Amino acid sequence: MISLKGKCGRRGEKIFSYACLIPSIVGVLIFFVVPFGIVVRYSVIKNPVTKEYVGLDNYKALVHNTAFRKAARNTAMFSAISVPLAVVLALGLAVLLERKIPGKSAFRTFFLSPLMVPTASVVLVWQVLFHNHGTVNQVAEMFGGEPVDWLKSTKGQVVIILMFLWKNIGYNMILFMAALSNIPRDMMEVAELEGAGAWYKFFHIKLRYLSPTILFVFILSLINSFKIFREVYLLTGNYPYDKLYMLQHFMNNTFNKLDYQKLSAAAVLFALVMIVIMAVLLILENIFGKDVEN
């Protein structure tokens, strides 16, 4: 009798929990699953008018598309350089600011200030700096150097990497500072008593405790690296110089050209790549940070 009551109670609880989940499930379905399904469907039809099923033809066309390959290569190159730099430099600054150094809060404010400036103003400043007759070239010429057309040459990526770091390091640094303050003091004290050096403490204790934050900052920076399109677009327009052409340019231009099939195929492919990257990162984090979390 008791067990039957218990069973009924559990079933009731189950029904109640499923009922509570329905709004979320419906929301996820409407706002994520269904749109993604539509995108997947669009990626396998010829065009929105005839709606003729073409299988993987759009994907084949996409991977053979020179513009897509160029955009993917440039974006991968940019992310591969800028994301690790954003993580490492932010971590370095966080460690530096953890120490008792003069003007600590001023530095912190200084590194956070790029987050508060609107993108359009930022772009204007960077244009002034890196234009053909910009400040950087003027300074270079003053010292006998040759002016470089930064935004219309192969050196364009240097500018956007600098811009990305300038914009993102401050925020990453704050995240690392918060994580550093959460490392158990007793652990550090024990290490000190055991005679551990600064490097040992950093690599074997701090870094282990920071690994979930590193993963988070890495993912955040990776996502932000795709957003650099906004700055590049404002600096150079829809069709920038070769090295500045990013995946978002491709997506944006393809959308403007009504090429939803190519756009959908690119979006699906991009999502798959991102899933793989995230999975790899999570596995790595699981391997290196599991013991610390436990």
Added chain:
Amino acid sequence: MKHNIYDLFSGYTGELPELKDCPCDTERIKQLVSQKKLKRTRNGAGVPAADTREQGKMFSMAAEKSAAYHGLTGLVEPEPETDEIYILKGVDSNMKKNWRKPAVTAAACLLLVGGVIGGAALLKKSSGNSSAPEDSYYASVADEGEEGRRTVTIGLANINEASAKLISDYNRSQEDYWLEAVNYSQKSGRTLGSSYTDSYAEEFSLLQRDIISGNAPDIIAFDTDNMFTLINKGMFCDMFPFMDEPGGLERVDILPNMLEGFEIDGRLPAIGTEYRIYTAAAKTKFVGNSAENWTVDKFIETAESLPEGMHILNNASFLSWNGAYQDNRQNISYYALLKLMNDCVDRAENTCNFSDPSMISALEYSMSFPDKSNVLNAAELSGGELDSYSMAAQWALLNDRALVGGVYITGLGSYEGQQLWSEFGEDDLTFVGYPSSDGNGAVTEFQLLYGIPESSSNKEGAWDAVSYFISEGNVSKAVLDKQYNTRLTEKDSCIYSKRISWDSAKNTMCSGSGRLITQERIDQLYNYIQTVKVEPYSYGEIDEIIKEEVNYVLGGDCTAKQAAERIQSRCSILLSENS
């Protein structure tokens, strides 16, 4: 047959009548009312209540409250029991929409001046509002004309007088289909001018949404850039099979070079009906007979050997571009690059080659001229100076003071004859065109291209309308031949010393004096129109990129070679996106 409003004005002679004095045929109106062909206005959107329903005497015109209006007030007694509701709608209403705003916002008079034609009436806005330009609008009369017809929709970025007239004319020309316009500029809430020079990004975006949602019109008529986007997506059906069916418009009815220009991979996804050819001409005595459609090298060679004091470009025809009266790097580069820009693009393969030596040498040659800011500029001249320089520039070609003049051709009309006569006189001329690498120096422009979407459920009806537009346009072989034969007939009747006099006032070629055109020149134009290589499709963005980079060269910020490399880099991305 549908009733023509001209029927209502027995004394109509073509002049715009003041309606109050208009000699209306009241009996005819009564007859139309009794036949329910004319109906009374009602109180509805855009119709003033007091003036219509209460007086109950208006039959033709109605506008919104702020607008003055003229109707046939007082001519017919109201018959409330028998009269059906009647609303005269606005321009795009030919297409069942409300009044077009510009027609009604000003307190201007709306005069009925012509044509209840196939359910449409032409309205003329009088100068009631001095700030508003006089303009004509077509309006429909209720749904008259639609009965029993199958509706065909046509999506346009904007409806101007010409397109509205064309639609009305088509609706009047046959009784099987009723062409109904979808005006995307109205949908977007924009008020556009009558020209097709605006950017139609918003309108195209709305069209895209209609296409995606399965509501594409039966005919899409947009500018070349946007149409090319749709063509690249394979959205249009091939119009050749329609042409190959007996009884209708055939391939031979269209100028062969025009047809060839629109053909893509053996298909005809879209077609323009009104061409404009932009080219350039020079007196043969300066350039020789072999200079037709010259190359950059030939142009530079000829330009460098000009006598002292002779300009390269007739700055009257190139003046509007940059306002400068002497050859300068801006107008030389414009002239030298206009066609080359197209030649460097392979649209079939979606590739480009802007590193082409001719592109670089054209830019380098342009740089040998002073900047436009360092030459005589129209804006800096006083009234008297401006007049004398304008005159000098205008007659520079005629007086052998300039080598090349711009020429604009839309057929064998009076304009072409006058233009060539006033610039070149009686001398033989050669169409050198804009320097090119493919032996085709003309640039052809079409304001509208027509395409029938694959999704259209009424392709036959759509083709019927498109074929009507083609037959009325200057791409029609019959239209050109008619112009040619008319000129010949005129020549025969008024030949004088192997010359044909041209009377610009009467717009004929055979009376009066002062404007002369030779038979040879008529033949030359006739042949030239039919041999021009037509390249209707273009990427507006490529032109923008080139202009931007060329400006850097002209400003001395980079070399021609660097600019060519940048153009190549940026344009190749644009083109490869389409591959």
